[in-house]
Amino acid sequence: QVQLLQSGGGVVQPGRSLRLSCAASGFTFNTFGMHWVRQAPGKGLEWVAFISYHGSETYYPDSLKGRFTVSRDNSKNTLYLQVNSLRPDDTAVYYCAKKGVSLAAPAAFDIWGQGTEVTVSS
Amino acid sequence: DIQMTQSPSTLSASVGDRVTITCRASQNIASWLAWYQQKPGKAPKLLIYKASSLESGVPSRFSGSGSGTEFTLTISSLQPDDFATYFCQQYSTWWTFGLGTKVEIK
Numbered sequence: 689q690v691q692l693l694q695s696g697g698g699v700v701q702p703g704r705s706l707r708l709s710c711a712a713s714g715f716t717f718n719t720f721g722m723h724w725v726r727q728a729p730g731k732g733l734e735w736v737a738f739i740s741y742h743g744s745e746t747y748y749p750d751s752l753k754g755r756f757t758v759s760r761d762n763s764k765n766t767l768y769l770q771v772n773s774l775r776p777d778d779t780a781v782y783y784c785a786k787k788g789v790s791l792a793a794p795a796a797f798d799i800w801g802q803g804t805e806v807t808v809s810s
Numbered sequence: 811d812i813q814m815t816q817s818p819s820t821l822s823a824s825v826g827d828r829v830t831i832t833c834r835a836s837q838n839i840a841s842w843l844a845w846y847q848q849k850p851g852k853a854p855k856l857l858i859y860k861a862s863s864l865e866s867g868v869p870s871r872f873s874g875s876g877s878g879t880e881f882t883l884t885i886s887s888l889q890p891d892d893f894a895t896y897f898c899q900q901y902s903t904w905w906t907f908g909l910g911t912k913v914e915i916k
Contacts, residue, residue: 707877723905733854733897735905749904794901796844798865800853800890 690714690799692767692784697804710767710784710801718742718762721787723797724769726780730763735767736782741790774808781805812836812900816908829885831911833898838878842902845874845883849894849909857896858883862908888913 696708707767710722737758738747746758747765757770767784788795813836823829833843841861846854856865859873861881871886885892893915898908 710891732909733899733907735907738905788856788859794842796856796899796901797846797854797861798856798859800855803853 689787690730692786692799692801694801694804696780697782697806699807699809701810702776704774705770705772706806708769708771708782708784708804708806709768712732712765714796715786715799717765717788719762719790722767723785723787724756724758724760724785724787725797725800726766726778726781727783727803728777731780731787732766734780738787740744754761772808774806776808779806779808808810811905812839812906814898814900814906816896816907816911818911819909820856820912822913822914823888824916825888825890827888827916829888829892829913831883831896831898831913833876833881833883833908835879835881835900835902839900839902841877842879842900843874843876844899844901845872846897846899847892847894848897854897885913 691713693711721732722741723738739758759768761763783803784801785797786799788798815834817832821868834864843857848854857868873884895910895912897910
């Protein structure tokens with residue numbers, strides 16, 4: 689079945705870096721754009737990054753530009769999120785999510801990973 | 811940036827009740843709106859896309875309506891499995907979520 693399986697995360701000291709992974713199965717990964725979304729404890733959902741199906745286009749909210757890098761390896765059906773210079777307010781559950789359609793049209797997020805917890809603390 | 815305002819933030823209801831949640835966009839987003847359900851410790855689940863299209867496998871008691879800046883999610887007869895938090899999301903320009911509506915047991 690269609691599935692996104694996440695790995696990475698954990699407790700990280702402020703200023704360090706972290707890479708999250710999201711392994712896709714059950715669909716043609718290289719034809720869908722992918723997203724990262726995070727949720728701070730007790731808070732709402734915040735979109736973090738988007739990468740196009742081919743990986744040549746990436747987008748971030750202005751508030752996160754510079755420290756976050758999304759990438760993908762279509763040969764491994766895997767999505768990544770690199771976060772540098774981690775801060776306590778990066779503490780959140782991070783989700784990967786699949787764009788709902790393979791076309792260029794706007795689409796909701798139809799499949800989500802199980803989430804991975806990142807805690808930034810000394 | 812497009813802001814999404816959900817109301818109410820919390821809703822107390824009983825099994826069998828009709829429940830309506832409202833989402834307002836700060837500018838016209840046409841029908842590029844989705845609704846998600848999230849239970850504690852779980853990932854969000856897509857319920858409705860393009861304002862009123864029911865995602866495959868989602869019970870028909872869920873429905874969505876609206877366009878432009880005003881949208882609603884309706885649960886026609888609340889079931890025990892529906893007690894959760896619901897988020898709206900615009901995907902017209904970038905992607906932003908509402909703050910959520912927690913549906914709790916009355």
